[in-house]
Amino acid sequence: MKAKRKVVTSGRSVGASRQPTARRSRPAIEPTRPRARVEARTPTAAAAPTVPIPPASVDLSVDLGRGLVLPNPILVASGTFGYGTEYSDVVEVDRLGAICCKGTTLKARIGNPTPRVTETPGGMLNSIGLQNPGVDAVIDKYAATWAGWAVPVIVNVAGESVGDYVEVTRRLDGVPGIAGIELNISCPNVGKGGLQFAIDAAAAAEVTAAVRRATDLPLLVKLSPNVADIRPIARAIADAGADALTAINTLSGIAVGPTRQRPLLGNIYGGLSGPAVKPVALRIVYEAAQTVSIPIVAIGGVTELADVLDFLAVGAVAVQVGTAIFADPTLPVRLVDELAAECAARGLASHRDLVGTALPKKAAAPSAKGVEYRP
Amino acid sequence: MRLAAAELVESREILPGQWIQAYHAPDLASGSRAGQFVHVRTGDLSGMVLRRPFSLNTTDAATGIVTIHFRVVGRGTDWFTRLRPGDEVDLLGPLGRPFEVDPRSQHVLLIAGGLGMAGVRMLADEAIRDGRQVTLLFGAASSREVYPSSLLPDEVEYVVATDDGSLGHHGYVTDLLPDYEAWADQAFACGPTGMLAALARLAAGRRQRLGVATLGRKRGGGKQDPPGSTAARRKAFLQVSMEQNMGCAVGACLGCVVMATSGTPQRVCREGPVFAAEELAWEGAWS
Numbered sequence: 001m002k003a004k005r006k007v008v009t010s011g012r013s014v015g016a017s018r019q020p021t022a023r024r025s026r027p028a029i030e031p032t033r034p035r036a037r038v039e040a041r042t043p044t045a046a047a048a049p050t051v052p053i054p055p056a057s058v059d060l061s062v063d064l065g066r067g068l069v070l071p072n073p074i075l076v077a078s079g080t081f082g083y084g085t086e087y088s089d090v091v092e093v094d095r096l097g098a099i100c101c102k103g104t105t106l107k108a109r110i111g112n113p114t115p116r117v118t119e120t121p122g123g124m125l126n127s128i129g130l131q132n133p134g135v136d137a138v139i140d141k142y143a144a145t146w147a148g149w150a151v152p153v154i155v156n157v158a159g160e161s162v163g164d165y166v167e168v169t170r171r172l173d174g175v176p177g178i179a180g181i182e183l184n185i186s187c188p189n190v191g192k193g194g195l196q197f198a199i200d201a202a203a204a205a206e207v208t209a210a211v212r213r214a215t216d217l218p219l220l221v222k223l224s225p226n227v228a229d230i231r232p233i234a235r236a237i238a239d240a241g242a243d244a245l246t247a248i249n250t251l252s253g254i255a256v257g258p259t260r261q262r263p264l265l266g267n268i269y270g271g272l273s274g275p276a277v278k279p280v281a282l283r284i285v286y287e288a289a290q291t292v293s294i295p296i297v298a299i300g301g302v303t304e305l306a307d308v309l310d311f312l313a314v315g316a317v318a319v320q321v322g323t324a325i326f327a328d329p330t331l332p333v334r335l336v337d338e339l340a341a342e343c344a345a346r347g348l349a350s351h352r353d354l355v356g357t358a359l360p361k362k363a364a365a366p367s368a369k370g371v372e373y374r375p
Numbered sequence: 376m377r378l379a380a381a382e383l384v385e386s387r388e389i390l391p392g393q394w395i396q397a398y399h400a401p402d403l404a405s406g407s408r409a410g411q412f413v414h415v416r417t418g419d420l421s422g423m424v425l426r427r428p429f430s431l432n433t434t435d436a437a438t439g440i441v442t443i444h445f446r447v448v449g450r451g452t453d454w455f456t457r458l459r460p461g462d463e464v465d466l467l468g469p470l471g472r473p474f475e476v477d478p479r480s481q482h483v484l485l486i487a488g489g490l491g492m493a494g495v496r497m498l499a500d501e502a503i504r505d506g507r508q509v510t511l512l513f514g515a516a517s518s519r520e521v522y523p524s525s526l527l528p529d530e531v532e533y534v535v536a537t538d539d540g541s542l543g544h545h546g547y548v549t550d551l552l553p554d555y556e557a558w559a560d561q562a563f564a565c566g567p568t569g570m571l572a573a574l575a576r577l578a579a580g581r582r583q584r585l586g587v588a589t590l591g592r593k594r595g596g597g598k599q600d601p602p603g604s605t606a607a608r609r610k611a612f613l614q615v616s617m618e619q620n621m622g623c624a625v626g627a628c629l630g631c632v633v634m635a636t637s638g639t640p641q642r643v644c645r646e647g648p649v650f651a652a653e654e655l656a657w658e659g660a661w662s
Contacts (some may be wrong), residue, residue, distance in 0.1 A: 086625045086627040111632065116630045116631070117628065121422065327426055330378065
């Protein structure tokens with residue numbers, strides 16, 4: 001399948017996909033480059049005299065499968081970083097592990113009525129409503145820019161039917177500058193009476209499998225926390241061919257307006273994010289990590305290095321920073337440096353040695369695909 | 376746009392619950408224009424995860440001082456009032472697009488409703504500096520909320536309306552517009568959305584009422600500036616500064632949109648906060 005496109009992107013051949021390249025469309029980048037970058041930009045680690053292993057040997061790369069190797073495990077979350085260009089005045093985007101762009105649909109969407117965002121204790125609610133210009137406009141406007149960046153860009157894909165997801169994916173497939181796809185399955189399935197894909201194992205598996213058939217791009221699927229038990233859903237998505245899981249999407253909530261005459265948000269319902277959701281995210285990553293053998297990218301309330309270490313401990317191989325970017329746009333890049341320094345200070349060769357340390361000891365080691373574990 | 380630490384120099388409660396704070400931020404003071412805003416981080420990240428947007432109220436390039444003007448409405452603004460001189464805050468800015476004054480405009484009309492004063496205050500300074508005549512129409516609920524004239528430049532003609540009639544005109548500030556629409560070459564407004572919508576309706580019929588002739592080429596014959604462009608805004612009679620709950624303030628999160636007549640949501644933080652009144656769909660945007 002898809003033979004005609006394989007000719008276009010040589011990076012997708014079997015031989016090339018074995019190489020841990022930082023981005024699929026530019027297989028020429030040698031795998032040692034991320035390591036060199038970390039070495040050059042961790043002055044705190046270099047200055048510490050008691051480091052048993054020099055920071056040069058800290059390897060922060062993360063293999064999410066299918067040749068998608070991130071230079072480091074700090075990603076920026078979909079919806080909080082636009083298309084990567086908005087923050088470029090104040091953030092060194094090329095130092096991020098990856099950028100997950102704004103949710104992209106087949107056709108342009110104008111989104112929900114305002115107000116769309118409001119702060120809540122320790123977090124925020126948003127109901128943007130997937131405002132975006134549509135997949136073709138996104139490709140036209142941003143793909144060329146992304147292709148020139150060292151940082152991999154993962155396009156977040158949303159839809160109202162399996163067909164929507166597949167069509168968006170087909171259009172993204174083979175476009176230079178697109179390193180992977182993250183499925184936002186927390187959308188109502190119009191074909192099934194508005195039931196969300198994410199809360200039904202069969203529907204989640206169906207859309208994952210359909211997208212899997214449509215592309216050879218690395219495929220992440222974003223779990224919703226608004227379910228009774230994540231384990232059967234995570235297992236179904238993994239079995240359907242996802243390369244990695246992202247956990248979690250926002251928690252459903254509402255806020256009340258100042259006059260208490262109606263809910264505050266224009267859409268009534270919003271998604272809760274920020275430090276307030278971190279315990280929920282930890283629980284879901286913890287459960288998913290013991291259920292599936294594919295890598296898990298954690299997201300939910302990361303505001304400091306300790307949060308990153310917590311998520312690694314419950315089995316995530318990478319984390320996404322979201323809401324905290326609004327307060328501190330430079331946080332993700334700083335976390336990269338701090339994580340490298342932390343590993344160096346502990347004498348670790350890689351942050352992967354920190355993955356899964358808080359999981360039950362009987363469970364199988366969590367996946368860090370493409371990586372050899374030291375005994 | 377850049378991130379900078381700014382030291383609080385002075386903090387004053389100018390009206391009950393309304394504060395003006397002066398910060399030392401030299402880059403902002405010299406590199407900002409009226410209508411732009413800053414996004415300020417509160418000191419408590421775990422409890423308050425969002426920055427707070429404030430219009431630049433005044434800037435002074437010589438001293439490097441910028442001021443912001445706000446009302447205490449919640450935990451964030453309350454946190455700012457408890458800052459002491461010498462404390463530092465993290466400012467992101469300048470953000471957004473400024474007011475665009477037509478170089479030919481001699482008579483500039485500013486219209487502010489309540490806290491909307493914060494949005495247009497700096498334009499008074501700029502217009503006076505550029506040798507224009509400025510009239511400022513200000514509306515508030517009562518005399519207790521009227522912005523002190525001592526905080527305005529002497530050159531500004533200051534006209535007040537109060538809802539309860541306790542000072543100046545008894546009624547809305549929008550009632551005053553017909554008296555000035557012939558005098559004004561351009562008008563710039565900031566305030567509650569209802570007030571701005573009323574002004575937009577009034578301004579839309581101005582040319583007909585005044586019998587302004589369309590000189591030059593007929594419609595369609597000449598070059599049309601695309602809506603939202605700086606050139607188109609500069610020609611607009613009424614420009615409004617919009618407010619919306621804001622997340623990132625750089626255009627990434629799409630939280631702070633207003634609907635344009637074109638049917639495409641416009642980001643207050645990026646395409647705004649200043650818009651030409653005719654760019655926006657004032658009613659039934661998402662229905």
